[in-house]
Amino acid sequence: MWHFPNLSKIGEARRQVLNKLLGIKEVEEVSMANWKEGEVTDGGHYSPYGKGEGEWKDIMQWDHAQKKPEPEVQQRKSIPLVVQTASGGAFFGVGDPADAPTIRLEQCQMCVRVRWRATDQSLMMKWLALNGPDADSQVTSPVPVMLLQDITLVLEAAPKAVKAWQKAPWAKTELEPRDGRWVSGVERDPAQYKRFIEAAANVGIFTIQMALSIKDAGMRQLAIEAFGLARLFSQKDVKIIHQDIDGVGNARQLLSAFIVMKQGSRAVGVQIQAVRVICPTTGHEYYLGVKNGVRTCQEAVASTFGLKPNEYKPVRES
Amino acid sequence: MQGQIRQGDVLLIPVNIEGSYASPPSSLAARLNRMVRGVLFDGFSRLKAPTQQRRQEVVLAYGEITGHAHRLTAPEILEWSVSGQRYVRVIGDEPGALSHEDHDPEPALVVAPNVTYQVVQQQEWDISTEWDQQQRKLAAEEEKRRWRQVSD
Numbered sequence: 001m002w003h004f005p006n007l008s009k010i011g012e013a014r015r016q017v018l019n020k021l022l023g024i025k026e027v028e029e030v031s032m033a034n035w036k037e038g039e040v041t042d043g044g045h046y047s048p049y050g051k052g053e054g055e056w057k058d059i060m061q062w063d064h065a066q067k068k069p070e071p072e073v074q075q076r077k078s079i080p081l082v083v084q085t086a087s088g089g090a091f092f093g094v095g096d097p098a099d100a101p102t103i104r105l106e107q108c109q110m111c112v113r114v115r116w117r118a119t120d121q122s123l124m125m126k127w128l129a130l131n132g133p134d135a136d137s138q139v140t141s142p143v144p145v146m147l148l149q150d151i152t153l154v155l156e157a158a159p160k161a162v163k164a165w166q167k168a169p170w171a172k173t174e175l176e177p178r179d180g181r182w183v184s185g186v187e188r189d190p191a192q193y194k195r196f197i198e199a200a201a202n203v204g205i206f207t208i209q210m211a212l213s214i215k216d217a218g219m220r221q222l223a224i225e226a227f228g229l230a231r232l233f234s235q236k237d238v239k240i241i242h243q244d245i246d247g248v249g250n251a252r253q254l255l256s257a258f259i260v261m262k263q264g265s266r267a268v269g270v271q272i273q274a275v276r277v278i279c280p281t282t283g284h285e286y287y288l289g290v291k292n293g294v295r296t297c298q299e300a301v302a303s304t305f306g307l308k309p310n311e312y313k314p315v316r317e318s
Numbered sequence: 319m320q321g322q323i324r325q326g327d328v329l330l331i332p333v334n335i336e337g338s339y340a341s342p343p344s345s346l347a348a349r350l351n352r353m354v355r356g357v358l359f360d361g362f363s364r365l366k367a368p369t370q371q372r373r374q375e376v377v378l379a380y381g382e383i384t385g386h387a388h389r390l391t392a393p394e395i396l397e398w399s400v401s402g403q404r405y406v407r408v409i410g411d412e413p414g415a416l417s418h419e420d421h422d423p424e425p426a427l428v429v430a431p432n433v434t435y436q437v438v439q440q441q442e443w444d445i446s447t448e449w450d451q452q453q454r455k456l457a458a459e460e461e462k463r464r465w466r467q468v469s470d
Contacts (some may be wrong), residue, residue, distance in 0.1 A: 211446075211448060212449045217450075221446060224446055268452060268456065270448050274445070279420075281421045282420050288440070290446055291443045303443075304441055305329045305440075314329065314427050315320075315323070316321070316324065318325050318416075318418075
């Protein structure tokens with residue numbers, strides 16, 4: 001079970017100041033009562049960042065002239081929402097859109113795949129808010145509560161969309177939250193699984209502990225790959241065991257992280273090591289997992305090529 | 319360039335493998351020679367000589383995600399494998415060129431001719447192994463605690 005701060009306690013004044021600082025337009029509160037199934041009206045949108053509203057109007061051909069905006073409702077309520085994060089994740093859940101820039105969603109589901117996802121991200125979000133995912137989409141089971149960060153778009157979900165999301169065409173056979181982690185019973189699409197883990201890790205709801213606690217070795221390896229050593233070693237309190245300069249003048253570091261995991265009633269710690277290297281031509285930074293007990297960067301890098309420290313001596317590196 | 323050559327996650331290590339492995343089976347005498355030496359020094363496993371391929375381009379490694387490839391090009395390259403280990407050898411007087419979309423967009427003439435190189439692809443340790451070992455250790459401790467001495 002995850003514990004998240006109760007964002008509903010954020011005061012109205014603080015929210016207004018925050019919105020002003022972030023340049024967020026006040027959202028227009030619209031009642032769900034205006035919705036009729038299958039009908040496109042102007043009641044179904046939320047765009048606290050002011051994004052997409054004009055485009056939305058163009059695409060859906062709303063007739064704003066005929067309908068006056070409803071007055072601001074002081075007492076905000078939790079309503080079904082479709083939320084997009086900066087990392088591109090599409091989520092559905094019940095929440096209060098006033099909680100921007102983070103949002104707390106209850107019964108939160110993630111749309112892992114939409115059939116025509118590649119066409120247009122903003123159009124896809126609007127489709128998900130109006131009609132919900134179709135039978136070819138992949139949607140996870142609901143997580144009791146989820147805190148989403150870096151919100152880029154919040155849309156109110158139409159009743160038709162709510163029904164479609166709740167059908168969760170994919171969830172029952174794929175991913176389910178269980179004991180605070182996702183469990184997958186099907187390995188039919190590792191790439192999708194990795195994308196899901198990566199998206200969940202990007203929004204901070206998937207941890208390395210969750211990855212390590214996956215019992216299935218294959219799925220665990222995929223999850224760790226998707227989570228990424230770079231993310232792990234940039235987040236954790238890491239200890240530098242050794243550092244030096246490689247043959248082309250780039251810094252190398254041998255790092256160690258200690259991960260504490262709760263197992264039953266006791267905490268179990270596990271130490272992992274990685275060497276941080278920089279590619280001499282691209283300048284990209286890489287983290288390579290190495291065995292515990294390795295003590296120098298030279299030993300670490302040599303071991304990744306199956307060599308002893310004194311055997312690894314490239315005369316040319318690119 | 320006679321030393322080790324690293325291009326990204328591929329390392330070419332010069333090795334001292336001569337004779338039948340480094341040259342194509344040109345004549346019946348050479349094949350017989352190889353067979354005899356194989357039986358005398360390495361047992362019958364060496365009777366089955368590795369299949370050597372003559373190429374002008376060898377893909378040393380291929381990036382599944384990026385689609386980029388580490389390529390070795392030369393007028394004539396021998397490529398073969400022994401027990402899953404790959405070897406390459408540039409034949410002729412000119413060095414072979416190494417290229418890669420990121421690491422060497424311009425082919426680099428760095429692979430020495432008539433030198434056999436072992437092709438090694440970089441690997442990394444699966445960190446979940448540490449977790450598995452920890453789990454096994456805990457399970458063993460738990461098992462140990464469940465045993466007690468028989469009362470005398």
